[in-house]
Amino acid sequence: MTEAVRYEREGSVAVITVANPPVNALGLAVRQGLWQAIDRFAEDDAEIALIVGEGRLFIGGADISEFGKPPVEPYLPDVCTHIERSTKPVVAAVHGPALGGGCEVALGAHYRLAIKGAQFGFPEVKLGLIPGAGGSQRMPRLTGVGPALEMMPAGGSVTADEALEIGLVDRVAEGDAREAGLAYARELLESGAPVRAVGTLPRPADDAAAFDAARALWQKKSRGEVAPLRAIDAIEAATKMDLDEGVREERRIFLELMETPQRAGLIHAFFNDRKVAKLPEIEGIAPRNMAHVGVIGGGTMGAGIATACLLSGLSVTLIERDAAAADKARGTITANLDAAVKRGKLPADRRDATLSQLSTVTDYAELSDCDLAIEAVFEDMAVKHEVFARLDAVMKPGAILATNTSYLDVNEIAAATRRPSDVIGLHFFSPAHVMKLLEVVVADATAADVTATAFALAKRLGKIAVRAGVCDGFIGNRMLATYRGAADRMILDGASPWEIDAAIKAFGLPMGPFEMSDLAGLDIGFMTRKRKAATRDPRDVVPTWADAMYHEGWLGQKTGQGYYVHEGRKATPNEAVKPLIEAARGDRPQRTFTPEEIQRVYMAAMVNEAAKVLGEEIARRPLDVDVTLLYGYGFPRWRGGPMQWADTVGLPALLTDINEWSKADPYFWQPAPLLEQLVTEGRCFADLNKEAAQ
Structure with a gap:
């Protein structure tokens, strides 16, 4: 048994705990540990096994440290099949995200318990792949092809309650996964529940109309991306093949996609998302305090910036030229928050409290307590100079002065103040509360902790920040x-x-x-x-x-x-x-x-x-x-x-x-x-x- 997987006994229940922090990724040690744990379960007198994850989630999918390296046995498809072929019942108790390989391990079990807050999904297409350990074959046998066609080509996920509704799990519970799992395992024993391998269930019905509709949808949506369409092919294989043959077909498609430029491009993008904020110039630099943001200008861009800040829990004071413009800006921001509620980005019961953090005013003096001011006014250098001179006069020492300019010289804007080291460019993209990119434009005199604060702000806003230098149009x-x-x-x-x-x-x-x-x-x-x-x-x-x-x-x-x-x-x-x-x-x-x-x-x-x-x-x-x-x-x-x-x-x-x-x-x-x-x-x-x- 590896250290990444523990095997313990709780009476008649064998508890198999995946303990591979921080996310219980399915690296070699976990795959070996799960295989060995199932072997040990077969040999001792435990009557049922429970697989749980230690920490904040069940199993977090593939180990990204293994990306690009030759695979090492045992392969995950074989591990899932090994679990499924246990001659005694196996229960998976899932808490937190169970995505990709984590979901496939759960599908290899005979019974699935989801803890409230659990999430099940197959994000593989986002890396140019499809599920590669039986997910496309087992899920349709439980749910039918409809839910699989909705989830897999999109790289989507479902909640615990949604998983129960479509038949992906057997029960939803609250509380600790281990304790709830033990209770469910003992209940199954008492009722004489049999081994119920997903792979032995009947093939799902072949719904030709559903497959035609899914292909038409993803040919339009994917704009040349191959993996969503290949995911549909794999799901269709589940309607035509027994499990072992279907898993081989799934694996064939998976390995074919592994060699494509698209997969390489998506992996490249995946890792770049994690590297882009790692800058030597701000390593170890503490950001400044950030709780209250001022926004100058309440047009489309300014209102979007204010909305993004409010949604992240910041207080916002927005400046407009007159009361009518300020009222219009408040109306725009209110509509943005209402739309966020509809999209599920803001709980309905938090809408009013979030809006209460907004103040729309006309007097620059109201910005005196702000930690950061972001101007979003007309793209004219004379106008920018006027705004920054007024900000310089009213804002407290240590406050950051940011411009949302798309093109103009941030060095020249900084020169309009007595504190150029506190000036930085924060180029949002419209609509600012939706678009993910934030160009952080570092001027010649910008202090390192100001740059660090900009990157910390981007993270808080849920944005991807990119460092840019000063030139016309930046990057x-x-x-x-x-x-x-x-x-x-x-x-x-x-x-x-x-x-x-x-x-x-x-x-x-x-x-x-x-x-x-x-x-x-x-x-x-x-x-x-x-x-x-x-x-x-x-x-x-x-x-x-x-x-x-x-x-x-x-x-x-x-x-x-x-x-x-x-x-x-x-x-x-x-x-x-x-x-x-x-x-x-x-x-x-x-x-x-x-x-x-x-x-x-x-x-x-x-x-x-x-x-x-x-x-x-x-x-x-x-x-x-x-x-x-x-x-x-x-x-x-x-x-x-x-x-x-x-x-x-x-x-x-x-x-x-x-x-x-x-x-x-x-x-x-x-x-x-x-x-x-x-x-x-x-x-x-x-x-x-x-x-x-x-």
Whole structure:
């Protein structure tokens, strides 16, 4: 018996305890321990076995320290089957999350008890996989195919009560898992309950309509991701095969997916989520106190920031220019909280108490007790200077002054105060109470504990924070301007906005660049071009058709007309844009683009600009770029991020393309020095991530 699994006797009950802190992950020692415990149970005179987890949960799934390493016996599918084939009854008492392999171990038992608060699920598709230890074969035998089709392709989960309702567990109890499990095991003994192996239950009914509907849904939702559709295939196998054959088919699909680039991309993203906040500059630095936040500006962004802070338990004082605007902001925030209640993000009985933590006022003096102020006003440097001068005058020593600017120079904003070390950029993405990304823009004078506080705040808000340096647009919007520039050049060369959007969605993004422009508002792009006009290089391309659209009053969704004509949720190409584009093309030579060519140009521009961002240390690591694009810009998670994509397709080939395109447009297609260096040295972006971790 390994130390990770204990075997004890409680009268006629053998208690098998998984004790592998912190989450009882199914590493080798646990798998060996469970196997040995079932062997010992077979040999002694205990009449029933109880499997429980020590600590805060039952079994937390796979051991991430084993990811990427060759598997070692006993394999988890065999462990689950070994439990199931016990000739004496086995009960699993589940508390806390039982996800993936943890759920499969429970399904290997003959009876399942769930403690209130338990959670059952199969998140494997989020790593590019499917359940690999019999989950797709055993669950449908208990629940039918419907619940399995709802859960597995989505990587979803159910509560203890929901699990009981669909037949995944036999009973729900309260209290301590061990004590409740012992009581249930003794009750089963007294009633003469037999061994009831899930694998011996009849195959679930083959519901062709349900499988057709599930495939249609996930072909649309997955946007090129393979694992959800393969999960459906595995569930369908349960309707056609006996358990042993079905488990082999499941394992075949699982191992096939293990070798795919999608699985590599999702694993890359999984680990980056855990690495992105690990920065040497804030290691061991204590964050400042954070209880009361001020927000300046109650528009969509300011109201969203205030909502996010309220939902995390912070007190918020929001400043607006007058009482009417303050009342409107309160109304917006109230509606946001009501929506959070509907989504299950805020308990209904906490709604009023949460709203009571909000104060909407017009006097900056009300911010004097705030620990942090976040401005979310108009993107104009003069306006920012005025706001920060007023904040500097009223806020207490040690308070942090943050700007939510999307583009502007945070160093210049900090210079408007007498405390530049307390100034930082906190670039939220709209809607701020929903979007996960927070760019933490560290200015030249920003104190280390201010940066540490920003990362601590992001964690409290449930956001993914990425460190960025100061430049126009920081990481994400700087890159956006470049790959959007590539799209504009393709329009001038012969592609239509709608062809480009379709190709980019086929690549896996939720929308193309011109759909995004309509969503954000074409006035945003116009104002950005106007802001940059004085410093624009004369060799740059200006989308004059987009300026003409602005002057026509075509601002996208907000006016019902942009690159698309918007009627409710329906959007159709706006044919009236074509003459504007033709006028911009002039006598420029035209060509056709395949979807693959559009994707290649778009992505090469993205990667080349990212390499410049890295070379200038605006982003410190390639993983910072990947996380930014995944959480802020809808980059398909299964591709891992643009840096992971570039490594997958090969940097030498990308550089060759860029050098070829630079012959016709040397201004736009200037190869990034870092990209050239990596190709010369035979290295890739992943190597830079490894070096940063050392």
